[in-house]
Amino acid sequence: MSDDDIRIGVFVCHCGTNIGGVLDISELTEYSKTLPNVVYSADNLYTCSEVGLSEIRENIKEHDLNRVIVASCSPRTHEPLFRSTCQEAGLNPYLFEMVNIRDQDSWVHMKEPEKGTEKAKDLIRMGVYKAALLESLEKMQVGVIPSAIVIGGGIAGMNAALNLANQNFKVSLIEKDSELGGLLRHLNKVYPTNEDASIILETRNLVENHKKIDLYKSAVIEKIEGYVGNFKVIILQNKKTLEIEAGAIIVATGAKALSPEGYYNYNGKTIISQLELEGILKENKINTNNITMIQCVGCRNEERKYCSNICCMTALKNAILIKEQNPDANVNIIFRDIQTQGVTYEEYYRRAREMGILFIKYLPEKPPIIKKDRIEVYNEFMNQVIGIPYDLVVLSMPLIANEDSEQLAKMLKVPLEENNFFLEAHVKLRPVDFATDGIFVCGSAHWPADISESISQSNAAASRASTIISKEMLEVEGSTAEVNTDLCVGCEACIKICPYSAISKDEETDTVVVNKVVCKGCGVCGASCPHNAITIHHFTSDQIIAEIVTYGGGE
Amino acid sequence: MVFEPKILGFLCNWCSYAGADLAGVSRIQYPTNVRVIRVMCSGRVDPVFIAEAFMNGIDGVLVLGCHLGDCHYINGNYEAELKMKMLSKTLSMINFSDRVRLDWVSAAEGARFAQIVSDFTEHIRKLGPSPVKNKKVKKEIIDNLNAVKFALCDTRLRALVARQRELTTDGNVYGEIIPTEEFEEILDNAIENEIIRHKILEKIKNKGKSVPDIAKEIEIEPHKVLRHIVTLRARGLVDVDQINEEIPTFISIKEV
Ligand code: SF4
Ligand code: SF4
Numbered sequence: 001m002s003d004d005d006i007r008i009g010v011f012v013c014h015c016g017t018n019i020g021g022v023l024d025i026s027e028l029t030e031y032s033k034t035l036p037n038v039v040y041s042a043d044n045l046y047t048c049s050e051v052g053l054s055e056i057r058e059n060i061k062e063h064d065l066n067r068v069i070v071a072s073c074s075p076r077t078h079e080p081l082f083r084s085t086c087q088e089a090g091l092n093p094y095l096f097e098m099v100n101i102r103d104q105d106s107w108v109h110m111k112e113p114e115k116g117t118e119k120a121k122d123l124i125r126m127g128v129y130k131a132a133l134l135e136s137l138e139k140m141q142v143g144v145i146p147s148a149i150v151i152g153g154g155i156a157g158m159n160a161a162l163n164l165a166n167q168n169f170k171v172s173l174i175e176k177d178s179e180l181g182g183l184l185r186h187l188n189k190v191y192p193t194n195e196d197a198s199i200i201l202e203t204r205n206l207v208e209n210h211k212k213i214d215l216y217k218s219a220v221i222e223k224i225e226g227y228v229g230n231f232k233v234i235i236l237q238n239k240k241t242l243e244i245e246a247g248a249i250i251v252a253t254g255a256k257a258l259s260p261e262g263y264y265n266y267n268g269k270t271i272i273s274q275l276e277l278e279g280i281l282k283e284n285k286i287n288t289n290n291i292t293m294i295q296c297v298g299c300r301n302e303e304r305k306y307c308s309n310i311c312c313m314t315a316l317k318n319a320i321l322i323k324e325q326n327p328d329a330n331v332n333i334i335f336r337d338i339q340t341q342g343v344t345y346e347e348y349y350r351r352a353r354e355m356g357i358l359f360i361k362y363l364p365e366k367p368p369i370i371k372k373d374r375i376e377v378y379n380e381f382m383n384q385v386i387g388i389p390y391d392l393v394v395l396s397m398p399l400i401a402n403e404d405s406e407q408l409a410k411m412l413k414v415p416l417e418e419n420n421f422f423l424e425a426h427v428k429l430r431p432v433d434f435a436t437d438g439i440f441v442c443g444s445a446h447w448p449a450d451i452s453e454s455i456s457q458s459n460a461a462a463s464r465a466s467t468i469i470s471k472e473m474l475e476v477e478g479s480t481a482e483v484n485t486d487l488c489v490g491c492e493a494c495i496k497i498c499p500y501s502a503i504s505k506d507e508e509t510d511t512v513v514v515n516k517v518v519c520k521g522c523g524v525c526g527a528s529c530p531h532n533a534i535t536i537h538h539f540t541s542d543q544i545i546a547e548i549v550t551y552g553g554g555e
Numbered sequence: 556m557v558f559e560p561k562i563l564g565f566l567c568n569w570c571s572y573a574g575a576d577l578a579g580v581s582r583i584q585y586p587t588n589v590r591v592i593r594v595m596c597s598g599r600v601d602p603v604f605i606a607e608a609f610m611n612g613i614d615g616v617l618v619l620g621c622h623l624g625d626c627h628y629i630n631g632n633y634e635a636e637l638k639m640k641m642l643s644k645t646l647s648m649i650n651f652s653d654r655v656r657l658d659w660v661s662a663a664e665g666a667r668f669a670q671i672v673s674d675f676t677e678h679i680r681k682l683g684p685s686p687v688k689n690k691k692v693k694k695e696i697i698d699n700l701n702a703v704k705f706a707l708c709d710t711r712l713r714a715l716v717a718r719q720r721e722l723t724t725d726g727n728v729y730g731e732i733i734p735t736e737e738f739e740e741i742l743d744n745a746i747e748n749e750i751i752r753h754k755i756l757e758k759i760k761n762k763g764k765s766v767p768d769i770a771k772e773i774e775i776e777p778h779k780v781l782r783h784i785v786t787l788r789a790r791g792l793v794d795v796d797q798i799n800e801e802i803p804t805f806i807s808i809k810e811v
């Protein structure tokens with residue numbers, strides 16, 4: 001398009017007295033007319049009112065405008081409205097540009113109206129120079145496969161699958177084991193209700209018999225392709241390769257308990273892990289009298305800085321169960337800090353104390369020592385080492401990430417945190433989302449979670465996933481990145497930089513391509529490409545430099 | 556008359572631009588000197604834009620993003636930080652680094668935005684007008700800024716910065732992690748080399764010169780000049796002009 005073809009219309013808004021009461025609107029309107037390619041300029045009392053909007057529409061037609069600028073409030077609030085007005089008049093919405101002369105001018109320079117008007121002139125001129133370089137862009141529509149894949153069949157995964165299946169979505173549940181249930185299978189009772197784990201494990205039957213759930217047990221994930229709305233997961237099951245498609249993926253791969261091997265003279269007989277104790281209690285045979293539990297074994301240290309979240313409550317639970325079986329037993333918990341947050345858990349802790357369970361604090365730098373017939377632990381309050389006779393020592397081991405989480409993260413192109421748990425998009429604001437659209441996380445894959453946490457997170461993940469798979473089509477922003485394959489040398493720097501894994505290598509041409517559906521148009525790749533091979537549409541270097549040059553070079 | 560600096564602000568859409576809007580909603584008054592270019596993320600700001608701004612007589616540039624950890628695009632502002640560090644190293648070689656500032660403003664920090672603009676405006680006012688506007692030194696300053704731009708456009712330097720996070724945290728293809736100090740040193744050297752190379756190119760733009768002559772003109776040891784000439788030849792920017800009594804002269808063969 002040659003310059004002659006560019007016909008810009010500038011609409012300057014009074015916003016009542018918000019702008020008009022400070023800046024000289026008629027001067028701005030006249031000034032606009034002097035700028036290159038501007039063929040029409042007018043002021044409106046309220047550009048966003050129906051009267052103002054229809055003026056824009058009419059003048060687009062009457063003056064054959066192919067660029068529209070509104071100088072008024074903030075694009076953050078009003079750009080969508082003006083864009084759709086342009087669209088109604090047959091103009092591509094990306095040929096609209098907004099100039100902020102209210103929030104960032106008349107409102108903040110109320111005592112300097114002349115200087116404010118000068119600023120507004122510069123801003124309008126910058127807008128005009130940018131507008132001349134704007135290009136039409138299309139919002140893309142992509143179809144969505146109305147089903148979900150849940151990876152992992154523990155309590156979180158089963159519950160997420162059920163949640164979606166009950167909403168009538170097809171769900172494929174992939175489990176690497178031959179059985180569903182995950183860690184829950186090894187538990188005896190669950191806190192804080194102390195009911196049998198088997199009751200919760202009944203979820204398995206619901207999952208196995210649900211018409212909407214396709215179960216893939218003993219299945220290994222080989223490859224994951226695609227993007228939001230259109231994922232493809234390739235699995236290996238019984239030596240057969242299967243391909244599953246879905247619009248969203250939920251990661252619920254859980255965690256595993258750290259092996260007690262090598263900690264505190266562990267021997268599997270008199271010194272066992274909390275998980276082994278669960279097994280014993282399941283059979284209902286604790287007949288020793290002196291039981292001591294040690295908390296925070298192998299965690300909250302240099303190697304594993306985190307608190308595993310579930311161990312305090314688990315120790316309390318098993319201590320209570322033992323006390324209930326045998327009220328005369330001496331049950332001690334040697335701890336660093338007891339974490340029982342919330343009303344119910346705190347009550348549980350009080351109950352344990354009331355039952356006569358003894359809590360002895362130890363310092364991380366002076367951990368207990370297990371001797372042949374007693375445990376020696378330094379007690380800060382008494383300032384002395386105390387000896388506790390024992391028949392059974394129970395070690396509370398933390399949950400740690402599965403070994404295969406690294407591989408899975410790579411396939412999904414989502415990040416892990418330092419302990420190899422999956423890392424959400426935002427710790428506060430987006431707790432079950434990944435930065436990558438269409439992939440969600442719940443349960444202990446994300447962080448050691450107990451059953452009620454796993455269930456609430458899995459419901460959250462399922463409902464987040466349903467916001468995608470309930471749509472027939474997804475609309476994708478038009479202002480994305482595009483690679484100029486003539487300039488790209490395939491150095492792949494951009495692939496690593498893109499926070500959404502939107503860029504991938506095209507092996508055939510040895511250049512890279514941007515997946516427009518995944519790209520969010522942040523522009524970071526464009527500013528980074530060593531060869532300037534990436535165009536960030538709607539924020540192109542040419543457009544930005546035009547703004548800079550006209551500001552700098554302007555009077 | 557008091558000097559009214561021309562200040563350009565790059566604001567990311569999600570935090571700092573919203574913070575600037577909030578300053579308006581709260582009617583917090585601040586100096587009129589800043590003109591804002593909205594970008595989606597502070598990581599969009601190519602250092603070249605800022606060199607361009609200075610060449611066009613802008614006195615100071617602010618780049619504002621979301622606070623670290625709050626970028627709408629996860630880590631765009633970390634990338635912005637690396638780019639601005641590199642830019643400021645480059646600008647410091649020509650005494651311009653004082654005229655750029657990178658800072659963070661959340662959507663709730665209208666007052667902070669106004670404060671940053673006021674402080675920066677005052678800071679630039681004290682520094683005085685950009686030397687680009689001074690007729691006497693304009694040529695030299697523009698040459699310097701061109702050298703900066705040359706460095707900022709250099710593909711090797713850009714690749715280094717683009718891979719900085721990867722190289723200093725995840726490691727290179729062999730999994731080796733480069734310590735940050737070591738990386739900074741590599742970066743410093745690369746920047747210095749590019750600036751010198753540009754100076755050399757400027758000197759041999761229209762007329763072939765020998766290595767010793769160039770060395771004298773730009774006050775750098777001849778063996779270093781020779782190394783740069785070799786590099787520039789390999790890039791196809793310089794060629795042998797003539798050979799007089801076995802001493803070659805070199806000339807720039809491409810507009811940069
Ligand atoms: S950074 Fe640029 S040159 Fe390198 S692969 Fe990406 S687009 Fe191509
Ligand atoms: S613009 Fe941002 S989201 Fe899009 S490809 Fe580039 S880095 Fe990724």
Ligand code: FES
Binds near residue numbers: 569571619626631632
């Ligand atoms: S969006 Fe604000 S810095 Fe990235």
